Amino acid sequence: MIDAAEAQKVLEKAELFSGLSNDSIAAIAKLAKTKNYEEGDDVYKLGDAADAVFVVVSGRVRFSLGVGNRASTAQSIMEAGETFGWAALTGEAPRRVATASCLEDTTMLEISGSDLTGYFETDTASGYAVMRKLADRISRDLLSALTT
Amino acid sequence: MKVTVQSKSGIQEFSAETSDNLLYAGLKEGLSLPYECATGTCGTCRARVMEGDVSLAWNEAPGLAYVKRSKNEVLLCQAHTAGDCTLRVPAKVERMADGAPRPENFSGRIENVRRLTHDVMDFEVALDRPMSFHAGQFAAVTCQEVTGARAYSMVNHEDAPDRLKFVVKRKPGGGFSDWLFDRQVDGKPLKLFGPLGRATFRPEENKDFVCIAGGSGIAGMVSIATHAARIGYFDQHKGHVFFGVRTMEDCFYAAEFAEIARRASGNLEVTIALSNEDPPQDIHPEYPEIRLAGGFVHEVCSRAMAGRFGEIVGFVAGPPPMVDGALRMLIMEARLPADCIRYDKFG
Numbered sequence: 062m063i064d065a066a067e068a069q070k071v072l073e074k075a076e077l078f079s080g081l082s083n084d085s086i087a088a089i090a091k092l093a094k095t096k097n098y099e100e101g102d103d104v105y106k107l108g109d110a111a112d113a114v115f116v117v118v119s120g121r122v123r124f125s126l127g128v129g130n131r132a133s134t135a136q137s138i139m140e141a142g143e144t145f146g147w148a149a150l151t152g153e154a155p156r157r158v159a160t161a162s163c164l165e166d167t168t169m170l171e172i173s174g175s176d177l178t179g180y181f182e183t184d185t186a187s188g189y190a191v192m193r194k195l196a197d198r199i200s201r202d203l204l205s206a207l208t209t
Numbered sequence: 210m211k212v213t214v215q216s217k218s219g220i221q222e223f224s225a226e227t228s229d230n231l232l233y234a235g236l237k238e239g240l241s242l243p244y245e246c247a248t249g250t251c252g253t254c255r256a257r258v259m260e261g262d263v264s265l266a267w268n269e270a271p272g273l274a275y276v277k278r279s280k281n282e283v284l285l286c287q288a289h290t291a292g293d294c295t296l297r298v299p300a301k302v303e304r305m306a307d308g309a310p311r312p313e314n315f316s317g318r319i320e321n322v323r324r325l326t327h328d329v330m331d332f333e334v335a336l337d338r339p340m341s342f343h344a345g346q347f348a349a350v351t352c353q354e355v356t357g358a359r360a361y362s363m364v365n366h367e368d369a370p371d372r373l374k375f376v377v378k379r380k381p382g383g384g385f386s387d388w389l390f391d392r393q394v395d396g397k398p399l400k401l402f403g404p405l406g407r408a409t410f411r412p413e414e415n416k417d418f419v420c421i422a423g424g425s426g427i428a429g430m431v432s433i434a435t436h437a438a439r440i441g442y443f444d445q446h447k448g449h450v451f452f453g454v455r456t457m458e459d460c461f462y463a464a465e466f467a468e469i470a471r472r473a474s475g476n477l478e479v480t481i482a483l484s485n486e487d488p489p490q491d492i493h494p495e496y497p498e499i500r501l502a503g504g505f506v507h508e509v510c511s512r513a514m515a516g517r518f519g520e521i522v523g524f525v526a527g528p529p530p531m532v533d534g535a536l537r538m539l540i541m542e543a544r545l546p547a548d549c550i551r552y553d554k555f556g
Contacts, residue, residue, distance in 0.1 A: 101217060101299025108540055108547030123252075123275060138275070158537050164255075164275065 063095045063118060068170055075116045077144040077194055085187040088180060093170040104146075104161040104169070111148035111155040113171045117141050120167025124159045138164070147195055149174025213295040214240070215259065216302035225290060229314075230266065231256075232285035233349075233402050235302075236312045243300045247286050247349050247405050248358040252276065254285040261294025267357055310341040315348075315401040317373070319394050325461035328379040329425060330389060331364065334399055339369035344410040344436035345429045345524065345551065348373065348403030354392075355384045358402070362429040362526070366436040373401070376461075378425040408524065408551035410436055416522050416549075417446045421510050421535040423453040423527025430524060431462060434469045434477060443473035449514065450477065453506025453531060455485040467496035482509035507535040511542055518543040525552045 063071070068090040072078045078086060093116070098104060104115060104122060115122075122139040139145050139161075148155040155174075181188025212231060214221045225234035232254050235242045245253040249267050252275030265273075265287045276282035285296075305311075317334040324330050340348075344366045349358040364374040379386045388394070410418070410433040418437075420430035430450055437448055454460050466479045480500040481493065488501035502509045506527075523545050525535045532552065539545045 099217075099299075106547055107536070107550070108545075125251075125253075156540050158533075158540055165277075 063093075063168070063170065065090050068093045068095075071116055071118050071142070071170060074142045075144050076142070077114075077116075077147070077191060077198075079194075080190060081187050085184055088184070089172065089177065092176045092180065093172050096169045096171045098163045098167045098169070100163055100165045100167075102163050102167075104163065105157045106160045107157055109157045111146065111157050111174065113146060113173050114144060114149050114177060115146045115161075116144050116170040116172070118168040118170060120169075121164040122161050122167055122169075123164050124161055147198070150178055150192075150195060210290055211293045212290065213293075214242075214256075214302050215295065215297045216300060218301035218303055221302050221304070227289060227291055229289075230286055231263070231288045231290065231296070233312070233314070235285070236405075237314075239305045239311055241301070241303050241305050242285060242298065243302075244286060244405070246272075246360050247402070248360045249273075249284060249287050252284065255282055255299070256285050256288070257282050257297040257299075258288075259295040259297050261290055261292055263288045263290045263294055263296075265289075270357075310343070310346075310404050312403050312405055313340075315340060315403070317399050317401060319397045319399060320372075322389075322395050325376070326459050329376060329459075329461055330379075331374060331376040332389070332394070334373045334375070334401065336371050336373065336401070339371045340373065340401075340404060341369045342366075342404030344432040345408050346404040346406045347429070348375075348401045349405060350375070350385075351400045352385070352388065352397060355388050357384075359385045360405070362406075362426075362432065363404070364428045364431045366432040366439070376425045376428045408526075410524075411522075412437070412440060412442055414522060415446070416520055417448065418522045418524065419449040419451070419510065419514060419518070420524045421451045421453075421506055421527075421531075421539075422525070423506055423531040426526030426528070426531075427452050427462060429526055431465060431469075433524060434466070434473075438469045438472045438477070443476035446476065448473065448477040449510075450479045451482055451506050451510040451513070452479070453482045453484060453509075453527065456483055457486070457489070457501075463493055463496050463499055467493075467498040470498035478513075480509060480513060482506040505534060506531060507538045510535070511538050514543065518545065521545065521549065523550045525550065 069086050072086050117139050119141050124137050210225050212223050212225050223235045223238040243253050245251040249270030249272050252272035255276050258281040267287050270287050272284050315336050317336040320333045320335050322332040347360050347362040349360055351358045361375040364376055377386050379390050422430045470477045470479050480502055482502050484505050487503045493499035523539045525532055539550050
């Protein structure tokens with residue numbers, strides 16, 4: 062179990078939340094739940110409802126597409142400090158278009174997408190900053206997909 | 210040699226010969242070891258060596274990017290052992306129920322090589338004995354002249370055929386495809402391990418199906434449509450095939466699909482999507498059973514199938530960007546559940 066202070070430190074180092082004020086980070090940390098997975102566990106599978114964002118605290122998570130485990134065009138391994146599952150912040154009733162599975166025992170912070178977007182409604186400056194980073198990331202992924 | 214597997218569902222054992230990699234040895238004995246490509250690319254058959262001496266056949270296998278060598282992790286499809294060993298596999302590993310064709314080693318010779326386009330060819334392999342397989346499955350193919358195995362889907366489908374047909378698209382720098390395209394390969398011996406893959410056509414599901422394929426990914430779709438036509442599946446169900454190529458000159462298997470469509474009495478719709486040129490007309494100039502459309506194949510499918518997806522099974526195969534686009538479309542637009550989307554690694 063990760064306490065609120067430790068969760069705050071993890072979020073401060075996460076690229077998606079970097080640059081937010083201490084108060085904003087503290088508020089987001091309160092929304093986070095600790096999740097522990099064993100090596101080989103799936104965090105989510107292709108087609109699952111995309112309802113949460115994850116920040117890796119320790120361990121490694123691999124992304125793959127399809128019924129099997131082909132690597133996706135997105136960065137395919139996530140390590141400590143990296144954020145994934147951001148489809149939970151987009152659109153209505155989003156679904157997962159990849160499978161995320163743990164390459165080793167992994168601890169993560171799980172933040173409900175609706176809780177987080179709800180918080181951003183009250184802290185629009187932070188919401189704008191995060192959504193800009195998200196737009197940059199989607200743009201990078203698209204570019205990567207077009208050039209590989 | 211005795212191989213012990215510690216898995217999430219308990220301990221299993223199988224025996225292995227020195228010549229077999231550990232994945233093939235376990236699959237031959239009916240264990241549900243995790244794998245996808247079975248040729249060193251995807252990294253799915255990752256395992257940790259707990260005891261014993263295990264060596265890798267191909268130290269540069271791309272799938273090794275997903276393992277930690279410092280933790281004694283290996284890819285089972287590249288791993289060989291000269292003695293007893295114990296492995297830990299981070300998945301459930303069980304003995305599979307009898308019924309599904311178990312993969313085995315086969316040998317055969319290349320025959321009937323045909324050049325289909327400037328960079329696509331197909332050929333048959335006359336096997337040393339018949340191989341039963343499900344439509345959509347593949348085999349790992351090796352030749353003496355090129356290091357490593359390649360995964361190719363079977364194009365044909367019959368009950369236990371003694372010939373397999375494969376289609377290969379030439380890849381820049383691809384050792385196996387260079388060998389096929391540059392040499393006189395008729396009569397050359399091949400070794401095969403198969404059948405492999407779970408992205409199969411299952412007639413007992415009783416659902417319509419849609420196939421979205423690019424390039425040589427069409428192989429498994431021909432097999433599926435052939436099987437469906439042979440068993441009268443189109444009497445009750447519809448099939449939709451969307452085949453993406455760049456231009457009309459890159460198109461192949463139009464005659465084969467036209468023949469299957471005729472046997473399907475209007476219940477198999479085949480559309481060729483041209484991504485790099487406008488189609489000269491809406492119907493194929495030689496085969497009126499086949500439609501033509503412009504655009505990326507998943508976009509063409511999305512337009513043509515709008516409002517018609519319903520209870521359907523989707524098969525996808527092709528180059529990675531095409532597969533990504535097709536999967537997103539099937540999940541986000543067609544709203545297919547994940548268990549109705551079939552895909553095996555290709556390319």
